[in-house]
Amino acid sequence: MAELAFKGETPSGKGAGDENFPVGSWLIPRALRPHVAAYYAFARAIDDIADNPALAAADKIARLDGFAAALMGDNADPAFAKAHALRRTLKETGIPARHGLDLISAFKQDAVKPRYESWAELIDYCLRSASPVGRFLCDLHGEDRALYPLSDALCNALQVINHLQDCAKDYGEMDRVYLPQEWMRAEGVTVADLKGADASPGLRCVLDRCVAGTEKLMHQARQLPGAMKHRRLAAETAVIVSVADALTVRLGREDPLARRVALGPVGYTAASMRGLLRLWFG
Numbered sequence: 001m002a003e004l005a006f007k008g009e010t011p012s013g014k015g016a017g018d019e020n021f022p023v024g025s026w027l028i029p030r031a032l033r034p035h036v037a038a039y040y041a042f043a044r045a046i047d048d049i050a051d052n053p054a055l056a057a058a059d060k061i062a063r064l065d066g067f068a069a070a071l072m073g074d075n076a077d078p079a080f081a082k083a084h085a086l087r088r089t090l091k092e093t094g095i096p097a098r099h100g101l102d103l104i105s106a107f108k109q110d111a112v113k114p115r116y117e118s119w120a121e122l123i124d125y126c127l128r129s130a131s132p133v134g135r136f137l138c139d140l141h142g143e144d145r146a147l148y149p150l151s152d153a154l155c156n157a158l159q160v161i162n163h164l165q166d167c168a169k170d171y172g173e174m175d176r177v178y179l180p181q182e183w184m185r186a187e188g189v190t191v192a193d194l195k196g197a198d199a200s201p202g203l204r205c206v207l208d209r210c211v212a213g214t215e216k217l218m219h220q221a222r223q224l225p226g227a228m229k230h231r232r233l234a235a236e237t238a239v240i241v242s243v244a245d246a247l248t249v250r251l252g253r254e255d256p257l258a259r260r261v262a263l264g265p266v267g268y269t270a271a272s273m274r275g276l277l278r279l280w281f282g
Contacts, residue, residue: 027236032140035089039136042067042086043103050107053174060111068104071097095139099132114176119213122163122178123156130159141230154221154241160214161247164207168194168257183209198258211252218245225279235276242275243268 028036049055049063069075070083071090078084083100090097106129116122134151138144163170163178170176171194184190187202199207221241228234246263254261263271 027232029232035093035140038085038089042082042100045082046104046107050110051174057111061108064104064108068101071100093140095136099136102128102132115181116178117181119180122180126156126159127152130155137233141233143228143230147224147227150220150224150227153217154224154244157214157217157221157244160210161244161251164210164251165256165261179206179210196257199255211248214248218248235279238275238279239272242271246271
């Protein structure tokens with residue numbers, strides 16, 4: 001097992017419980033949960049590689065290329081078992097491999113790109129690091145691909161929320177800054193501001209601009225649950241939308257440098273119930 005981990009995976013110990021959204025919850029039909037689990041396990045494995053501070057960029061890219069080859073059937077190495085499992089899911093469901101390859105593209109970018117110049121550049125990254133998750137779920141449930149833009153908006157919002165929650169940690173542990181550099185320069189902010197015990201006034205302005213961008217994404221995303229034909233997926237999505245809304249509000253009010261902005265069990269449950277009630281009762 002140690003040899004397999006060295007050649008392919010570098011597990012971080014993170015799991016579904018560390019996410020802002022439910023993974024394979026009871027709202028997902030039982031027959032589809034193994035496919036969701038396969039996709040999540042694949043995504044978790046390649047994300048852990050990209051986020052491993054002990055690996056050189058070239059090593060990360062080589063491992064991620066191995067996952068891509070395994071996903072496409074060009075690498076039978078058992079070190080990439082999670083890619084083989086996802087390949088079986090894709091074959092069984094007819095879902096395109098692009099939803100896995102786009103993730104690999106984003107995480108390879110993480111290995112070599114520590115800064116983002118603009119909001120548009122950040123969203124381009126999110127379209128490969130987050131949007132494939134929603135597209136996979138839409139395809140798995142037989143939703144119309146015309147819903148991709150609404151799904152993308154939700155997934156991109158969740159990704160930015162996570163970047164804001166972890167902005168100090170990402171910089172301190174991996175020298176990654178997802179806040180748009182042009183906005184930081186406009187406010188006289190440098191990456192050193194992310195080392196503070198709390199956000200400087202200029203950094204707060206940058207965070208607020210990111211929150212405003214997230215709110216625009218959520219304006220689109222709120223249309224998604226009601227547009228879905230699969231009612232259980234619509235319910236799952238309604239919960240995620242409500243959780244994302246609640247986190248966005250908190251990020252506008254709280255300082256992610258002072259403490260990690262999160263909902264907690266009570267806040268998460270309340271947001272989930274609000275989402276379901278909005279879906280069921282309009």
